[in-house]
Structures are given as structure tokens and as C-alpha cells.
Amino acid sequence: MTDKGKDCGSRHWSHTRLFGVHLATHAIPDAVCFLHGGEGCKTKSQLHLVFNDWMHESHNRRIWTDIDDTSLIRGSALRLDQMVRTWVPRRRPAIAFVAAATFLELAGDDLDGTVRRMDGELECPVHRIVVSAFQGDLLDGYREVIRACLSEVPWERAPESGINIVGHFFDRYEADREADLDELRRLSEGISLPVRSIFLSGSPFERLREAWRGAVNVVLPDAAPLADELARMSGRPTVVTDLPVGLHGTAAWLRKVGAAASLPPAAIETFVDGELGRVVPRLNRLVERIGEVDARRTFALFSHSSLAAALAAFLADMEMVPVLVGLLDQGREAVFQESLARLCPAPIPRFPMLAHPARLEVKNALHALSRAPDLLLGSSVELLDAAPLAIPSLEVGFPSFARHGLFPMPLLGFNGAAALAQRILCAFSKVH
Amino acid sequence: MSRDGSSKRRAGELAQPSCSMVGLGTLLLETQGSFAVVVHGDADCINPFLKVFPHRLAPDVGRVQLASDRFYSTGMAENEVISGGGRERLLACIRSAVAQQTPEIVFVLGTCLSEMIGEDIERVCALAQAECGVPVVPLRTGGLRLKTQPELLDRFGTLLASREETRAAASEDAVTSAVPSTATSAAERTLPGSATDGLSGGVVLLGYPGLRPWERDEVARMLETAGGRLAAELPARSSLTAWSNLTAAGLVAVADPAFWPELLSLLERRKVPWLELAPPMGIEASQRFYSRLLEHCPDGNAARGALEREVAAAKERLESLGKIGARPLKGLRVAYCIGSIKNYVAGQLAREGLGELPVFFELGCEVEVLIQEREDSAARERVQKNFDLLGVQLPFRNFNDPGVLGRELTAGGYQLAYCQDHLSGQVRQVGIAHVRFGALRPGFVGMEHNARTLQAALSTGFQGRYGRYLRR
Numbered sequence: 004m005t006d007k008g009k010d011c012g013s014r015h016w017s018h019t020r021l022f023g024v025h026l027a028t029h030a031i032p033d034a035v036c037f038l039h040g041g042e043g044c045k046t047k048s049q050l051h052l053v054f055n056d057w058m059h060e061s062h063n064r065r066i067w068t069d070i071d072d073t074s075l076i077r078g079s080a081l082r083l084d085q086m087v088r089t090w091v092p093r094r095r096p097a098i099a100f101v102a103a104a105t106f107l108e109l110a111g112d113d114l115d116g117t118v119r120r121m122d123g124e125l126e127c128p129v130h131r132i133v134v135s136a137f138q139g140d141l142l143d144g145y146r147e148v149i150r151a152c153l154s155e156v157p158w159e160r161a162p163e164s165g166i167n168i169v170g171h172f173f174d175r176y177e178a179d180r181e182a183d184l185d186e187l188r189r190l191s192e193g194i195s196l197p198v199r200s201i202f203l204s205g206s207p208f209e210r211l212r213e214a215w216r217g218a219v220n221v222v223l224p225d226a227a228p229l230a231d232e233l234a235r236m237s238g239r240p241t242v243v244t245d246l247p248v249g250l251h252g253t254a255a256w257l258r259k260v261g262a263a264a265s266l267p268p269a270a271i272e273t274f275v276d277g278e279l280g281r282v283v284p285r286l287n288r289l290v291e292r293i294g295e296v297d298a299r300r301t302f303a304l305f306s307h308s309s310l311a312a313a314l315a316a317f318l319a320d321m322e323m324v325p326v327l328v329g330l331l332d333q334g335r336e337a338v339f340q341e342s343l344a345r346l347c348p349a350p351i352p353r354f355p356m357l358a359h360p361a362r363l364e365v366k367n368a369l370h371a372l373s374r375a376p377d378l379l380l381g382s383s384v385e386l387l388d389a390a391p392l393a394i395p396s397l398e399v400g401f402p403s404f405a406r407h408g409l410f411p412m413p414l415l416g417f418n419g420a421a422a423l424a425q426r427i428l429c430a431f432s433k434v435h
Numbered sequence: 436m437s438r439d440g441s442s443k444r445r446a447g448e449l450a451q452p453s454c455s456m457v458g459l460g461t462l463l464l465e466t467q468g469s470f471a472v473v474v475h476g477d478a479d480c481i482n483p484f485l486k487v488f489p490h491r492l493a494p495d496v497g498r499v500q501l502a503s504d505r506f507y508s509t510g511m512a513e514n515e516v517i518s519g520g521g522r523e524r525l526l527a528c529i530r531s532a533v534a535q536q537t538p539e540i541v542f543v544l545g546t547c548l549s550e551m552i553g554e555d556i557e558r559v560c561a562l563a564q565a566e567c568g569v570p571v572v573p574l575r576t577g578g579l580r581l582k583t584q585p586e587l588l589d590r591f592g593t594l595l596a597s598r599e600e601t602r603a604a605a606s607e608d609a610v611t612s613a614v615p616s617t618a619t620s621a622a623e624r625t626l627p628g629s630a631t632d633g634l635s636g637g638v639v640l641l642g643y644p645g646l647r648p649w650e651r652d653e654v655a656r657m658l659e660t661a662g663g664r665l666a667a668e669l670p671a672r673s674s675l676t677a678w679s680n681l682t683a684a685g686l687v688a689v690a691d692p693a694f695w696p697e698l699l700s701l702l703e704r705r706k707v708p709w710l711e712l713a714p715p716m717g718i719e720a721s722q723r724f725y726s727r728l729l730e731h732c733p734d735g736n737a738a739r740g741a742l743e744r745e746v747a748a749a750k751e752r753l754e755s756l757g758k759i760g761a762r763p764l765k766g767l768r769v770a771y772c773i774g775s776i777k778n779y780v781a782g783q784l785a786r787e788g789l790g791e792l793p794v795f796f797e798l799g800c801e802v803e804v805l806i807q808e809r810e811d812s813a814a815r816e817r818v819q820k821n822f823d824l825l826g827v828q829l830p831f832r833n834f835n836d837p838g839v840l841g842r843e844l845t846a847g848g849y850q851l852a853y854c855q856d857h858l859s860g861q862v863r864q865v866g867i868a869h870v871r872f873g874a875l876r877p878g879f880v881g882m883e884h885n886a887r888t889l890q891a892a893l894s895t896g897f898q899g900r901y902g903r904y905l906r907r
Binding site (some may be wrong): 021045046048106 | 456457473478481485513548857
């Protein structure tokens with residue numbers, strides 16, 4: 004297979020920045036997104052939101068300009084201008100984003116100027132976000148929306164206390180994701196740091212603007228490229244962390260956040276110790292039943308880089324061995340390796356890694372393993388493709404079309420570790 | 436062959452506009468068979484086809500296998516768009532798809548981007564076809580020239596039903612034959628050029644709701660009693676083989692001829708008999724449907740008795756439902772919502788989405804139609820014209836924006852809304868019962884289900900019991 008041939012296969016994460024903007028808009032309940040594109044562009048984005056989130060509709064907060072050949076010839080910026088000026092008063096959003104499909108970016112209309120001219124004339128801020136499909140993926144688009152929201156925070160006001168969490172990947176209003184938010188707040192409050200805002204978390208825009216109250220910015224890995232700019236913009240200490248997943252990862256996160264907030268280490272260790280004392284005995288019952296030192300359980304894992312590193316480290320901490328890891332996002336292999344090295348409490352055996360693989364590559368790699376892994380973690384797509392192998396599976400990350408959160412089960416934090424252990428036990432037992 | 440007044444309509448006037456790339460791609464996604472699809476555009480344009488699960492988890496829907504792993508994308512880079520390198524990329528992508536899938540045919544979908552830069556897809560496909568020895572079919576698609584959903588379904592059906600011609604052309608072009616034959620290809624090559632005698636080719640249902648197993652049993656049973664056979668449901672159970680066999684059908688029953696002008700012309704050229712039969716929604720409509728269908732079966736008269744018994748049993752089952760303490764449906768004010776359907780399900784789109792009205796009439800409901808459509812006089816005239824051609828005499832309201840459906844539902848004083856899933860939030864807002872568009876079922880067996888479905892939404896089911904907690 005040639006490189007070019009390889010490029011053509013459909014990928015699990017073919018989503019571009021455009022979808023990232025949509026997903027991020029979905030995570031701000033009073034935001035709207037204007038998609039300047041063709042009729043089919045609706046389907047590219049809306050379809051995935053509908054399948055991924057059962058609880059919160061989003062179509063009324065996506066407004067499409069539906070460009071056809073006539074409006075393209077006349078100049079599509081005119082249509083964009085009309086649509087934004089008509090629909091902002093109609094929907095009355097707190098913030099609006101404008102993203103154009105790639106073919107309209109190429110057409111060379113003055114979209115920047117069109118959006119700039121609306122500034123101050125409409126009831127809400129309007130941000131243009133360039134989302135060319137030629138580079139980047141959905142995480143880049145998602146991050147650009149966060150950047151726009153951060154720029155609207157009145158950082159000149161004096162901070163009070165606590166932290167802002169920036170770069171949380173909130174993709175649906177279901178109980179599993181809400182449990183993650185609760186867990187982030189519980190952890191922070193456990194070390195006496197109230198959470199002032201989480202970008203993004205399903206909070207309305209005005210709530211996000213309350214971020215000026217936070218004294219420290221905690222930037223999660225998917226938003227790491229924003230950290231320096233945020234530090235300058237906010238004038239507040241800003242620290243980049245890994246994801247708080249698993250026992251070791253969560254403890255490391257608390258220590259790093261505490262240090263950034265200049266908390267005494269002893270106070271953090273007391274909280275961490277108490278949490279480990281609560282959770283470890285339960286997890287130990289699983290570890291001692293699922294394998295032995297010379298006959299360990301194996302796993303294959305597919306997710307975006309930051310989550311893949313955190314999950315792989317947790318599973319390694321649970322005495323499981325990776326046999327294959329696929330990174331669904333683009334160009335973050337180094338981020339994964341560095342994060343994994345920080346998060347793993349003990350050396351981890353070498354394993355094959357696939358970067359932004361095509362679906363066929365994933366299938367082939369799984370079939371090529373001399374022994375099927377004992378556990379498979381991935382998004383809906385990999386799990387479906389691997390279904391004939393009948394491997395016990397956990398659906399994690401995005402998209403999650405089959406697993407939906409009806410009851411709170413977090414992934415993050417110490418409670419997330421316990422919940423994951425529960426899911427692993429159910430998968431191995433084949434009883435749910 | 437028969438056309439009635441409704442076929443003077445231009446189908447799709449009350450439906451949503453469509454991108455032809457998404458439309459044809461979606462229909463291919465739901466089609467079984469040995470083929471690959473190449474989308475020639477930017478990386479984003481493959482996303483409509485990364486659907487790996489059917490949207491619903493209902494047991495009959497869960498069987499659908501979506502062919503998303505047969506979709507390929509050229510994902511053109513910026514320099515390729517500017518310098519014309521997209522042609523090389525497309526050729527490489529087709530080669531890759533052929534090597535990986537060994538398909539019998541490759542479909543190449545254009546996009547807004549390839550249209551905008553004037554890519555010569557036809558030339559590249561001709562080169563690829565000669566090189567690979569399989570038909571490579573260029574399809575000028577994209578979102579810049581909007582189409583109606585029926586136009587796309589008609590184009591899709593015509594394309595697949597006339598595929599043998601494409602295959603023949605490809606075999607003449609082929610330099611080498613790199614693709615081995617598959618088990619199905621032999622059967623497809625034996626297609627005759629004209630209709631077979633009588634009903635030996637079986638009956639094909641064109642444009643009806645996809646039948647659930649028990650509904651299919653009913654149709655098959657009725658036909659078998661009369662010496663006929665159900666050959667296929669199209670496009671509901673779409674496959675390359677089923678479409679190829681369409682031109683060998685003994686009879687094609689068509690739910691809405693206005694939907695399929697090109698395809699019906701093809702059938703007429705091939706001398707395949709077809710017949711307009713309104714969808715069997717409700718007991719009376721089912722009786723008419725089967726009665727006319729049986730007329731064309733070898734032992735149709737012998738099956739009359741069986742049909743009468745089915746009618747009597749269906750009526751009895753329906754009447755017995757009144758004894759289970761359910762809320763009466765007579766006089767129920769129903770908002771029947773159309774114009775919001777974004778899918779390519781012919782069974783839902785037929786007759787401008789109004790095909791299920793007879794169910795409500797038969798149950799004694801008071802129905803008004805709500806149409807997602809502009810609110811000006813020209814739009815209202817278009818609606819009225821379509822209603823007249825379809826023989827629908829009902830009051831209607833236009834609503835321009837799905838975000839204001841709730842307001843219209845309140846204004847109309849409705850008790851139940853029959854509308855698409857994605858509008859359910861608006862229905863919940865006003866606290867009335869919701870039945871998903873497409874949930875009503877055809878046939879005698881379907882009518883009992885229909886009455887139960889409405890009653891469940893109102894009182895006897897989960898949503899009926901806990902409806903007040905669902906309001907938002």
C-alpha cells in the first residue's frame with residue numbers, strides 16, 4: 004500500500020476543525036455557530052452530535068448559510084452577513100461563532116471583514132474561526148472556540164481564589180460527562196481550591212466569563228498550545244497538566260495544581276492519601292483476580308493522544324500490558340509519549356503504536372496480533388470494526404455512539420478509576 | 436403501467452433541499468454489495484458517511500449493516516487544490532480502494548470543492564477504469580446545485596438499476612481484468628433485457644416503508660396465497676443485486692410515481708410492468724393495496740377469501756384495543772409535521788410525507804398538517820397545490836424555523852405531534868404527546884401497532900404514564 008493509498012482510507016477521526024467548532028459550540032448552551040457552507044455540510048457535523056449526545060439537542064444552535072452556486076458567484080460574504088444579522092436577534096445567543104467550509108475559505112470572499120464589521124453592531128460578540136480542512140483536527144477547532152471564549156473574560160478584574168480548568172473535552176450532556184465535572188470539582192475542593200469555571204463544561208457563556216475570579220489557570224493537555232497566551236492574557240499563574248485519570252495520574256494532577264496555587268504539599272498529600280485509602284482496596288480486588296505477574300492481561304487501546312496516555316498509564320498501573328495503541332488524532336505522538344512517561348508509575352513494555360490510522364490499518368493490526376488482547380478500549384468505530392474478534396470492550400472517548408450515560412459514572416479522578424475498574428470487571432465477567 | 440393524478444406533481448416540493456454528494460453517498464452507505472465509494476474533496480466530506488450504527492436501537496433496525504468502511508476520501512491538500520494535483524490523488528485513491536476492497540464497481544462522488552475547481556472527474560475515472568478493469572462511475576455531485584430528496588433517490592435507483600450497461604462498457608474498456616469475480620456477479624450478469632412472463636420475476640415494492648419481519652410475512656403470505664412472490668423492497672432493503680434484478684421483476688408496485696420519473700422510464704423501456712399503489716397505511720388502505728396487487732397474481736381470485744379474513748381479523752384486533760382501558764383516539768387533535776425530514780428514506784418521503792395520514796383518519800383523529808416551510812403567500816400556494824394534487828383536504832400551518840414549532844403546537848391546541856425525532860424537544864416543551872415520524876407501520880398487522888403506539892404515547896406506555904415529567 005502506498006502512502007497516498009493509505010491516506011485515502013476512512014479514518015476513525017476524520018473530523019476536521021469545522022466539527023471541533025460545532026462540538027465546542029454544543030458545549031456552551033447559549034452559544035450559536037454559523038456554518039458558512041453548503042447544504043451537505045450540515046450532515047458532516049450534525050449527524051455526529053445527534054448520535055453522540057442523547058440528552059441535549061443542538062440543531063437549533065447551528066445555523067447554516069446553505070451556499071449554492073448562485074450565492075457563491077454573487078459573493079458568499081453577502082449571504083453570511085444577512086444570515087448573521089437575521090439570526091442573532093432571533094436566537095439571542097450570548098456569543099456567536101462563524102466558521103466557513105473549506106471551499107468557501109478558498110473562494111476568497113472577505114469573511115474576516117464581514118465579521119469584523121458586525122462587531123459592536125450586534126447584541127453579542129461574534130468570533131470568526133478559520134477552520135480549513137487542510138490541517139488540524141477536531142481538537143484544534145474545539146480549542147479555537149475556547150480561545151475565543153477566554154478572550155471575552157474580563158481578566159483585568161482582581162482574582163479571588165480557586166482555579167479555572169481550561170481544555171476539558173465536554174462533548175455531551177450525559178450523566179457520564181456530568182460525573183466527570185463533579186469529580187473535577189470534588190478533587191479541587193478536596194485541596195481547598197474551588198473551581199471557578201471549566202472551559203468547556205456545558206456552562207453558559209456568562210458563567211465562563213466568571214473565570215476572572217479564578218486565581219490559577221489549569222490547562223489540560225488538549226489546550227496546552229493556549230497556555231502561554233492565556234498566562235499573558237490573564238496575568239495569572241498558568242500550569243499545563245496531564246489528564247487526572249487513574250490513581251497515579253490523579254494524584255500527580257492534584258500535586259501539580261496544588262503547587263501552582265502555592266498550597267502546602269502536606270495538605271495535598273493528606274487528601275491524596277485519604278482518597279487512595281478509600282479506592283485502592285477495591286481496585287486491588289480486581290487486580291488480584293485478573294492476572295498474575297507472569298500471565299498478565301493485555302489490552303489494545305484507541306483514543307486521542309491525551310486520553311490514550313492517561314488510560315494506558317492507568318491500565319499499566321492495574322498490572323495490564325499494552326499490545327497495541329492507536330492515536331486517533333493527528334500529529335500528537337510526541338505528546339502521547341511524553342505524557343505516558345510522566346503518568347506511568349513503573350516502566351511499561353514497548354508496544355506497537357498507530358498514528359491517525361485508517362480503519363483498515365486498525366483491523367489489520369488487531370488481526371496481526373499473535374494473541375487477541377484481553378481487553379479493547381476505543382471509540383464506537385474501533386469497537387464495531389473489532390466486533391468479530393469478540394474481545395471484551397470498553398467504549399471510551401469520542402465518539403461514543405453505543406454507550407450513553409444514563410447514570411453518573413466518571414472517567415476522571417479517583418472515582419473515575421473506581422468506575423473504570425467496575426467496567427473492566429463487567430467486561431471480563433461478560434455480565435453487565 | 437399506470438399513472439394517476441398524483442404523478443403530475445413534482446415530488447419533493449415540500450421536502451428539504453439536499454446536497455447530492457451526501458444524498459447519493461447516504462444511499463450507497465445503506466446498500467449491500469461489492470462496491471467502493473471515493474469522495475473527491477476535502478477531508479471533511481467523508482464525515483457524513485462515518486455513521487457506523489443505525490440511529491435507533493430497535494431490534495429490526497439493528498440488523499442494518501452500514502457500509503462506511505467502503506468509503507474512501509481523497510482528502511485533498513491545499514497545494515493539490517491549487518496546483519491541480521487532485522487528479523493524481525483521485526487516481527491513487529481509486530487504485531487503493533480497488534486493491535483493498537476488490538469491488539465490482541467504484542462510485543466516485545464529486546464535492547463542492549471539486550466542482551469549484553472544475554476537476555475533470557470523468558477523465559480520471561476513465562483512466563482508472565481502463566487500468567483497474569472495474570467500472571469506475573463518476574458522479575457529478577456536490578452541494579452547490581441543490582436537489583430534492585426524490586430527485587436523488589430517482590437518480591440513485593436509475594443508476595443502480597441500469598448498472599449492467601455500465602459494467603458492459605467497463606469490460607470493453609478494460610486493459611486487464613484485475614478483479615476476480617464474486618459469487619453474486621454471475622447472477623447479476625444473467626439479467627434479461629426485458630420483463631419475464633407473468634409474475635415469475637416476483638413483485639418488487641418500490642418506495643414503501645421498509646418492512647419489519649412480521650410485516651414482510653404478511654405481504655409474503657398474501658402474495659403466496661395468490662401464487663405470487665415478494666422479490667424485493669427497494670430502496671428499503673437496498674443491495675446491488677436487488678437493484679439489478681429490478682428490471683427482471685414481474686411487477687413493480689410503486690408508492691409514489693412522481694418520485695421516480697427516470698426510473699419508471701427505464702422500467703418502461705425494459706417493458707417491466709408497474710403499478711401505482713398507495714402505501715398500505717390503515718386497514719382500508721391495506722385492503723385496497725392487497726386487492727389491487729392480487730388482481731395481478733396468477734391465483735388472485737382464489738386469494739380473495741383470505742384477504743377478507745385478514746380484514747375481519749384486523750378490525751377485530753383494533754376493536755379489542757378499546758377494552759384495555761386506553762384513551763380513545765377518536766377526536767384526538769394531531770399535528771402531522773412534514774418538511775423537516777433530512778433523510779433519504781423513500782417510504783417516509785413518499786407523497787410529500789403525507790402517506791401515513793390514512794392511519795389517523797381511520798382512527799378518527801382530527802389532523803392538521805404543520806410544514807417546515809416559508810410563511811409567505813407563494814409558499815402557502817405551493818403547499819395548497821401539492822395538497823390538491825394529492826387529494827389532501829386538511830388545514831395546514833407553515834413554520835419557518837424548527838425553533839418555533841413549540842409555539843405553533845401551542846397555538847393549534849394539539850394533543851399529539853407526529854414529527855421527526857429531532858423536533859421532540861419542541862414537543863416536550865409544550866407538554867403534549869410525541870410519536871416519531873416513521874413509527875406508524877403498514878399493513879393489517881401494522882394497524883394494531885399504530886393504535887397501540889398512539890395510545891402508548893398518550894396514556895398506556897411509559898411516555899404516557901410519565902409524560903408530565905418529560906416537559907422541559
